[in-house]
Amino acid sequence: xxxxxxxxxxxxxxxxxxxxxxxxxxxxxxxxxxxxxxxxxxxxxxxxxxxxxxxxxxxxxxxxxxxxxxxxxxxxxxxxxxxxxxxxxxxxxxxxxxxxxxxxxxxxxxxxxxxxxxxxxxxxxxxxxxxxxxxxxxxxxxxxxxxxxxxxxxxxxxxxxxxxxxxxxxxxxxxxxxxxxxxxxxxxxxxxxxxxxxxxxxxxxxxxxxxxxxxxxxxxxxxxxxxxxxxxxxxxxxxxxxxxxxxxxxxxxxxxxxxxxxxxxxxxxxxxxxxxxxxxxxxxxxxxxxxxxxxxxxxxxxxxxxxxxxxxxxxxxxxxxxxxxxxxxxxxxxxxxxxxxxxxxxxxxxxxxxxxxxxxxxxxxxxxxxxxxxxxxxxxxxxxxxxxxxxxxxxxxxxxxxxxxxxxxxxxxxxxxxxxxxxxxxxxxxxxxxxxxxxxxxxxxxxxxxxxxxxxxxxxxxxxxxxxxxxxxxxxxxxxxxxxxxxxxxxxxxxxxxxxxxxxxxxxxxxxxxxxxxxxxxxxxxxxxxxxxxxxxxxxxxxxxxxxxxxxxxxxxxxxxxxxxxxxxxxxxxxxxxxxxxxxxxxxxxxxxxxx
Numbered sequence: 269x270x271x272x273x274x275x276x277x278x279x280x281x282x283x284x285x286x287x288x289x290x291x292x293x294x295x296x297x298x299x300x301x302x303x304x305x306x307x308x309x310x311x312x313x314x315x316x317x318x319x320x321x322x323x324x325x326x327x328x329x330x331x332x333x334x335x336x337x338x339x340x341x342x343x344x345x346x347x348x349x350x351x352x353x354x355x356x357x358x359x360x361x362x363x364x365x366x367x368x369x370x371x372x373x374x375x376x377x378x379x380x381x382x383x384x385x386x387x388x389x390x391x392x393x394x395x396x397x398x399x400x401x402x403x404x405x406x407x408x409x410x411x412x413x414x415x416x417x418x419x420x421x422x423x424x425x426x427x428x429x430x431x432x433x434x435x436x437x438x439x440x441x442x443x444x445x446x447x448x449x450x451x452x453x454x455x456x457x458x459x460x461x462x463x464x465x466x467x468x469x470x471x472x473x474x475x476x477x478x479x480x481x482x483x484x485x486x487x488x489x490x491x492x493x494x495x496x497x498x499x500x501x502x503x504x505x506x507x508x509x510x511x512x513x514x515x516x517x518x519x520x521x522x523x524x525x526x527x528x529x530x531x532x533x534x535x536x537x538x539x540x541x542x543x544x545x546x547x548x549x550x551x552x553x554x555x556x557x558x559x560x561x562x563x564x565x566x567x568x569x570x571x572x573x574x575x576x577x578x579x580x581x582x583x584x585x586x587x588x589x590x591x592x593x594x595x596x597x598x599x600x601x602x603x604x605x606x607x608x609x610x611x612x613x614x615x616x617x618x619x620x621x622x623x624x625x626x627x628x629x630x631x632x633x634x635x636x637x638x639x640x641x642x643x644x645x646x647x648x649x650x651x652x653x654x655x656x657x658x659x660x661x662x663x664x665x666x667x668x669x670x671x672x673x674x675x676x677x678x679x680x681x682x683x684x685x686x687x688x689x690x691x692x693x694x695x696x697x698x699x700x701x702x703x704x705x706x707x708x709x710x711x712x713x714x715x716x717x718x719x720x721x722x723x724x725x726x727x728x729x730x731x732x733x734x735x736x737x738x739x740x741x742x743x744x745x746x747x748x749x750x751x752x753x754x755x756x757x758x759x760x761x762x763x764x765x766x767x768x769x770x771x772x773x774x775x776x777x778x779x780x781x782x783x784x785x786x787x788x789x790x791x792x793x794x795x796x797x798x799x800x801x802x803x804x805x806x807x808x809x810x811x812x813x814x815x816x817x818x819x820x821x822x823x824x825x826x827x828x829x830x831x832x833x834x835x836x837x838x839x840x841x842x843x844x845x846x847x848x849x850x851x852x853x854x855x856x857x858x859x860x861x862x863x864x
Contacts, residue, residue: 329419452476460483651689
């Protein structure tokens with residue numbers, strides 16, 4: 269009879285919530301992608317051949333990343349998809365590429381060694397900067413570099429989307445591109461020694477709903493292939509050789525989680541209204557028409573945000589009118605009478621496109637993005653998109669939404685622009701919905717403070733909380749260094765939002781919330797108390813939010829909001845909302861926030 273292995277618990281960083289019990293598959297990613305290049309001289313006569321070999325490796329890597337994007341298209345949310353745009357920008361850095369080619373020419377050294385040495389110099393300098401945010405982006409550079417070197421050396425990367433059976437991946441590190449390739453059907457969870465909650469690997473894991481724990485120091489050598497482990501992505505624990513009673517406890521937790529989400533699916537057709545009859549429409553955020561099936565599955569009553577940026581990404585040639593028309597028409601037809609809100613392209617900021625490559629933006633979030641780009645420099649693209657949307661409106665209930673509004677003049681210009689295109693279509697005898705609704709996103713403090721005036725000019729508001737929080741508090745929401753300042757319940761943010769909803773009501777237009785707050789249980793009592801008409805979110809969040817709304821009494825939610833608005837800091841305001849939530853929905857809190 270064998271000796272029972274001792275149960276060991278490692279604590280790391282909870283990167284993606286969820287529980288998994290299974291057997292280990294060790295993946296030594298960086299050890300098998302390529303061999304460390306040697307400092308090898310090449311004859312002067314082979315320099316141009318070597319340069320050509322390097323360029324071909326870069327081009328092949330570009331193709332691989334774009335293929336990865338295409339494969340994952342529709343599976344990842346907007347923010348997660350933009351990670352690979354950053355990878356393409358790294359690959360296209362002319363300063364680095366020119367330096368590599370210059371060194372190959374001047375010193376007659378093999379391209380893989382030169383590339384490896386220069387990238388190592390850059391990453392070492394960035395790592396030494398003692399800036400957590402910058403250090404985390406080093407992983408993206410190394411991910412891209414490993415692909416280029418592997419292509420130079422003819423190595424094939426491990427195939428992580430074709431694993432034998434269900435496994436728990438254990439690795440010293442997982443690159444973002446390798447994480448994106450994981451097959452949810454075969455990968456139960458993963459744990460790594462490196463990484464943080466804000467690393468791109470962690471962000472992707474959450475988007476793909478794969479439980480994950482990162483930052484587990486010196487634990488890989490304690491494991492072997494086939495070992496039994498438990499991953500607790502809620503609290504950041506990895507349990508090696510769990511005792512039977514520990515397994516039973518986690519099996520119970522796992523079954524509770526599965527039952528919870530199965531029950532939510534059964535409730536997907538229930539009306540999302542408070543106990544005293546106030547109904548809030550629940551809509552879905554999507555990026556293409558293929559997402560509509562999932563939105564319907566989880567009971568979305570409409571599409572509250574159809575992001576159109578993906579049509580423009582990774583291409584130097586913009587989509588033409590007919591291809592866009594086909595996409596928008598398909599969405600309109602599939603949604604039928606349900607409203608489909610199409611947001612015009614919000615390019616710029618963290619959403620990059622080859623179409624913007626000529627612009628250097630020292631501060632892209634405050635620069636030429638969204639409507640500013642459309643009205644100032646790419647009216648041609650804007651006109652094509654609006655023609656396609658208007659034509660598609662003849663086939664369903666489509667609304668147009670404009671992002672990143674700052675002032676009244678922009679709205680006046682947009683209305684004139686739309687009216688001119690309507691006149692064009694009439695002359696061409698092309699059908700469209702004459703009374704199509706037009707709305708704006710409230711994402712800037714200036715728009716929120718002028719909501720009373722703006723409400724007179726449009727048919728609806730959609731509060732984009734991600735940017736509204738960022739701009740109100742002057743904090744980069746993607747920078748972990750200042751993450752503690754990103755506070756959705758900051759009194760200034762709550763007051764701006766309440767003012768926007770009040771202005772909408774007084775002008776008899778409807779108002780939606782479509783940022784991350786809309787799908788986060790912690791903030792629902794506050795949003796209900798404001799009296800919003802719609803919450804739009806990722807389809808998988810619809811069930812929990814519906815259940816919460818059905819347990820709230822409107823009067824109580826209004827009282828929660830009044831109390832929160834009296835607070836002088838975000839912690840107290842959020843505490844009031846969370847305490848109320850726990851009182852009416854402890855089951856939801858335990859599953860979605862604690863995992864117990």
